[in-house]
Amino acid sequence: MTTLDPPVRKRSGMPTKTNGPSPVDLREGDRNPGIPLDLEWVRRIGVNRSAVERRAAALGARRSVKKEWQAAWLLKSITLMDLTTLAGDDTPARVRRLCAKARQPLRRDLLEALGMSPGQIRVGAVCVYHQMVDTAVRALDGSGIPVAAVSTGFPHGLSPLSTRLAEIRASVDAGAEEIDIVITRGNALNGDWNALYDEIAAFREACGAAHLKTILATGELGTLRNVARASLVCMMAGADFVKTSTGKEGVNATLPVGLTMTRAVRAYAERTGYAVGFKPAGGIRMAKEALLWLILMKEELGTAWMQPELFRFGVSSMLGDVERQLEHHVTGRYSATHRHPMA
């Protein structure tokens, strides 16, 4: 008897090219331009926390990825990582080391043993503060790996708007292809959706060709309903990605939050035909968690959303655990941290 794998859902209006591994086309072609703020939709959206938590808890219990499938999924997870360093003591040398790891995230012998070619596995992006963008761009030159810059008064987002806009432009000028901004939490907490929409629309404009990832800082939004509403407003204002956390809040990416945001992404795609990406960030450290998040994506949005164009992990240390698990798959022995080059 065989277990059936159901076919990928076909959605009307969805860009079918998101199914394939062709990031450039998508960036150029199907970028979410945003839509006018639809306040009725925003206010109507309901999220039942208890039901969402039950579903989130069931995800890991209902699905299991083992053996070769697990290895393949973990390899995939590497390509979805925004390898991140956002520390006060970041220096150019530290960032260069990270970039080197980004280019070659997995030992070559492991890649070969897993039957993958070296060019197939590189991380989704390297994510740094503005001051490090230039260093990162140089270090990644020719690799095709984009540099993402956190911006707009990260992590609190409370500097003057003009400063925040200037910050975006400076990072774009320095070569960042992705800008991770933070929203003004107060706008979401006070239900001032107009203000949030205008702010994000202005950020989007400042980004130009660079992709806009909007960090909701969900740990500070109080309720899942707020998370859903803020996600929707950001997408309406033209976000390319909605992202959970800065990594600096007390509570970072949780599965219920992820479920709420992916459902908002799905609702937006269904209504507008635009595919917006999702990025959980903060506190994700283990390979097991990577699998869980990928299960969430597959269940709620399908395999189209398991590609770097539409899904990223914001991580600083998860790669190490993934490397260990992959070595275990190859050798059958549990691995150790020092057997893998550090980031």
Added chain:
Amino acid sequence: MSKISEIFETLEYGPAPESAALADEWLDAHERAFGHFIGGVFTESNEAQAFQTANPATGEPIASIRQGTADDVDGAVSAARAAHEGWWALGPHGRARHMYALARGMQKHGRLFAVLETMDNGKPIRESRDLDIPLVARHFYHHAGWAQLMEEELPGYGPVGVVGQIIPWNFPMLMLAWKIAPALAMGNTVVLKPAEFTSLTALLFAELCVEAGLPAGVVNVVTGDGATGAALVAHPGVDKITFTGSTDVGRIIREATAGSGKRLSLELGGKSPFIVFDDADLDSVVEGVVDAIWFNQGQVCCAGSRILVQEGVSAELERKLRARMETLRMGDPLDKAVDMGAIVAPVQLERIQELVEEGRSEGAEVWQPSWSAPKEGWFYPPTLCTNVEPSGTLAQVEIFGPVVVMMSFRTPSEAVALANDTRYGLAASIWSENVNLTLDVAPKVKAGTVWINCTNLFDAASGFGGYRESGYGREGGKEGLWEYVRADWEVDAPQEPVSPPPVQGEARTAVEGVPPIDRTPKLYIGGKQARPDGNYSLPQVGVDGVVLGEVGRGNRKDVRNAVEAARKVQAGWGARTAHNRAQILYYLAENLSIRQAEFASRVADLRGDQAAAGLEVEASIARLFAYGAWADKWEGRVHHTPFRNVTLAMPEPIGVVAAVCPEAAPLLGFVSCLAPLIAMGNTVVLVPAEHAGIVATDFYQVLETSDVPGGVVNIITGLHDELVPTLADHDDVDGCWFFGDSAGAADVERRSIGNMKRTWVTHGLTRDWHDRVQGEGAEFLREATQIKNIWVPYGE
């Protein structure tokens, strides 16, 4: 391309099988052939009297199970009887220790139980591992606690004795726990008959009983099919039968046990509504539907099989459901990433197929996902049926498979009307983000369990059971314990003498040549005195042999009219505040006390003893006071279920209740039936004592002067043989109390099967109506109510 690089592109899940090795080892150790478990030992397997149990996922036989005979049942009942005294004598703590050991054992061997359950039943390992078996352990832990606390929490009660328990195949271990745990906790011993399709885990549990040191005979397991069950039901040594299964079989059991004095609790079928309002979180609703109808392949008595959705969001919900159905995974139930396994047996699969075809021929639009179910084994895909009207087969019949119908409504009241448009009343699920709406609808839905924004949540602390034809009795929670206890006073209570035949009294003589003014009363229906339909009357003869007067002789049509009047006002009366009902009861007491002397003289005429008559009237006034007091104090509980929610166990009225009053105390018996029923919000049709109904007719004026709304109390005097069968048969009577002789009690029980109305008879036991335990209070209030558990998860 390597396999890994291929999966890297497709991102498929791949197989994730749970090993069956240990379960196979256990089966092999038993040479895949089992006997019964009687008196602490396994009987020999016997190929001549055996049948095969199969794995639904492959259709392959797993083991040979013995078909229990009447002799086997007799042996098991004897063993249970022999063990009973010792088990009860262990005391609360002793029993608690044993039950705690069973709970620990369940946890220790949890995976073996789960794998075996999945192999035998076909349900996904995820469910047996994460839901069924943990709930079994939880049930034993929880009830170990009730065993410990029995003396404090149920003073004045002891065990029923030997309990026969018959369980279904859909949750073999969970139903075993639901049955055995409360029975043992309350000091009973049991004979369990598992379903013939799924006996294996019950036999493994029997081994656990040995391992845990449970005294021999406390738990006995006799395997077999319906014939074995019938032998257990018929066995005279059984004091109580509990059954979970179909309403049809429940009906047979009710009929078979009628008049036997065996207690009965039944958890039967359902066609539970799943109500979706337009402000619900629809994505969560979709997962709710998955849990409601595709959980255990829909083979769940409380499955939410009727989606009632508000019209405005109907199309959107349907679209979302279809998309979700495409991603459900069906296959090897031992695969850890499978949502749906196999249907338990070919006969069940055929029934599902036939019903769906019938629905299709009636015009239903039947939708199934694009993937196909495995061909090997007994699988049926998730199915969504639209274009179904309430009159359709698919909307009415319990399918017991992964088939859901979807219908729409416009307003909350229409949702309630559609939800209640069924003979069943097991469960309901209500989805809305508006707490005002959900808590308004929850009490209006006829169901023993109401889940708000959730579905199919179970816990040992919360009682589960039905309204209407979904059965009676509760399993779980304190409300479930009452099914397994007997009041101490009943043990030695003598049988009431059989009612004497009517006497022809002498006519009352004229006083000084002028005849007394004739006061022939009528019946009391809908708040009015109504002439009996047949226009006959019956003499009421006093203790001195003189006719005291005549009462109307009600008939079938009077019963019909009375029930209609009671039905019409029941919802309104039940919805009144308890304070308001209390005020009316006090007012009744006040008006009765004004006429105390008159009533005392009437009772004395009937019974002879002047002093006793005075006391009876006093006691009746006090009784009305008691229920005035109870009206707003018979409260529910908030159960501690292990979720973030409040589980409200609310006592609700049964509905329209017929009560046949005792002969023993003409006024007090009548008041003792009337007062608790109306205090709890029921409307009543009272049949007063046949030879003393005249007292009840005197009471009309008390009712009329006490603000009792018309229809709440209806009184039909007459011959019990003429009235009681009609009431017990009546499909719109929800409950029937009968305080007559054993023959009458048997008849009431037998006739109750039409609509499975709840009956309360004491099989002719003498009840001292003046005693406050036997004649008043908690027992009456429990019998006047049914518990609805409303689960309200919270958190924003």
